[in-house]
Amino acid sequence: MTEVFAWPAAAPAAAGIAAELERLCATVFAPLVALAEAAAAAIPADRAPLLADLGVVRPAAVAQLNRGDALVAGCGLIADPGLIADAPWHLAWWTAGADREIAPLRVVSDPARDGFRDYTVLEWWSVPRRTGRRHITGPYVDYLCTDAYTLTFTVPVRRADGSMAAVVGSDVYVARAERLLLPALRACGRPATVVNRAGRVVVSTLPEHVTGSLVRSFPAGWVRHDCGDVPFGVLVCG
Missing domain, CATH: 3.30.450.20 (PAS domain)
Known part of the structure; x- marks a missing residue:
């Protein structure tokens, strides 16, 4: 029997990235x-x-x-x-x-x-x-x-x-932060971006979300998870 791997849902994936970011x-x-x-x-x-x-x-x-x-x-x-x-x-x-x-x-x-x-x-x-x-x-x-x-x-x-x-x-x-965070972003299996509270990109697996660029909005279906103790949010495509 072939095992089928399922990527984590967007909300848990975003929370997992946020936890890694808070740890860093x-x-x-x-x-x-x-x-x-x-x-x-x-x-x-x-x-x-x-x-x-x-x-x-x-x-x-x-x-x-x-x-x-x-x-x-x-x-x-x-x-x-x-x-x-x-x-x-x-x-x-x-x-x-x-x-x-x-x-x-x-x-x-x-x-x-x-x-x-x-x-x-x-x-x-x-x-x-x-x-x-x-x-x-x-x-x-x-x-x-x-x-x-x-x-x-x-x-x-x-x-x-x-x-x-x-x-x-x-x-x-x-x-250097990107080097440590990218494995968590890639593991979720869908486009993911870390932004600061102003919406400026820190790290992303989406090519158009370049470090330092401003994300003013994101398409419907994306999930945002705000980090509780640090001024960042994680955006993950649903």
Whole structure:
């Protein structure tokens, strides 16, 4: 007797992809939460911190860049302007190149110089400051760090009074996330697309759904499953 394989129905297939996506995001957020707590503990209660007080950041960032899954392309801490006594604008960020060599990101930190960029207006900074919660920005082309489609994960670092002192974050290339997510999308046996809450495509098995493009609507019969704890939705053809 020949066994007939049936692909899972669209709704369970979408839920399965969403679960895999949430798992991937959790593996990025968990070490950032730990780093945020360590950075907060390193801020003295009786004075402004010095750069030397935040030595915990670099080894934690390097550990993420050396992950076995090679998912994280950049990691570090971005301080609230004026937080650090000897570095008023401080972006401590490390990146891993194609050869996996780790290097600090070189940025202009003097507002009076050409090339300075006010990072406090960028989404990955401003949303955690406004909401007090972790955030995922993207997919977007990160011209500051990666020059590639990127997801930036950020977690607020809190002062003793609860205000935001900094964010810690990790950059994830969409291409690397795609490598880990595509098996789940293909396993459902029908066209499937992951979008952010604005409808921008993260990864898809549908050729016309290119990473970064905007899906304004989808045909009748498609199923959408929104991920509960991360800002993404999964679209699966019914």
